Amino acid sequence: MKDIPPLSHIPAFEAAARFESFVRAAKALGITSTAVSQHVRALEDWLGTSLFIRKARGVQLTRQGQQFASSCHIAIREIKDAAARVSPQKTKRKVSLACQPSVVSLWLTNRLPDFMERYPEVQVSIVYPFGATTPEEVGADLLIRHGKTPEQSAEKLLSAATRPTCAKSYLEKTGPFASPDALMGARLLHDETEDAWRSWFRKHGLELSGDSAPVFGDFNLLISSIQAGHGIGLCPTSLIENDISTGNLVVLSEDAADTDKYYWLIGAHTLSSDAELMRQWLRDQVPA
Helix, strand or coil: CCCCCCHHHHHHHHHHHHHCCHHHHHHHHCCCHHHHHHHHHHHHHHHCCCCEEEECCEEEECHHHHHHHHHHHHHHHHHHHHHHHHCHHHCCEEEEEECCHHHHHHHHCCCHHHHHHHCCCEEEEEECCCCCCCHHHHCCCEEEEEECCCCCCCEEEEECCEEEEEEHHHHHHHCCCCCHHHHHCCCEEEECECHHHHHHHHCCCCCCCCCCCCEECCHHHHHHHHHCCCCEEEEECCCCHHHHHHCCEEECCCCCECCCCEEEEEECCCCCHHHHHHHHHHHHCCCC
């Protein structure tokens, strides 16, 4: 079929178009960026037109590239859906979500049974994000990412603002902590660095003195220490609503740090109908 371009070039082009980056496309496909570039160049030669504008910091689709990419996205999605319908090995409906362990253990786990009850025919796979900025980088349909506004299309799911929090047992033993000055004398626990606490105290005109309080490399480790009554940490209160409502954890101040950060929900460029179901379900878990 001489009127159809070599299909071996299409996956590389489609990935490069999604990311507008040969490097990120290569990472997603498990090949080299040189190979991606060669596939795209061969496709451009066959079509007789440029699909990308090459820049020093990446690539940008041309008008013709945008038109061709749109058709490729649709075609690949239709092929995937068709394969799932006809293959006995693909009959199970699956959705994959890349998510930080702390979001899973503190927020998602208690809610997930509701999705399973509503959609028992859909199997959910939870995977590590490994620092991914898009779901495609880890082969997922959806990604919940922590941070400031991402470059790609994303929607706010939860606030990541942090507030001084401790276990009820620690408060009863060493409190009260009625002011920022009182917190200066408490055992402060740190998430990755001391920077968050330093910033919080500076907002109140105080300077954090050097201490030997532990620094945890992962929020799951930090929250475990806080729950055990070992000290006070800055916690994203949106993730620990259950512990707060039951009284196991106590928020000591409504003055928040990291107010410019959120947990963002990001979807892959093309989503199956089941992935769309889960994306809407995740939205519904957050009060309007």
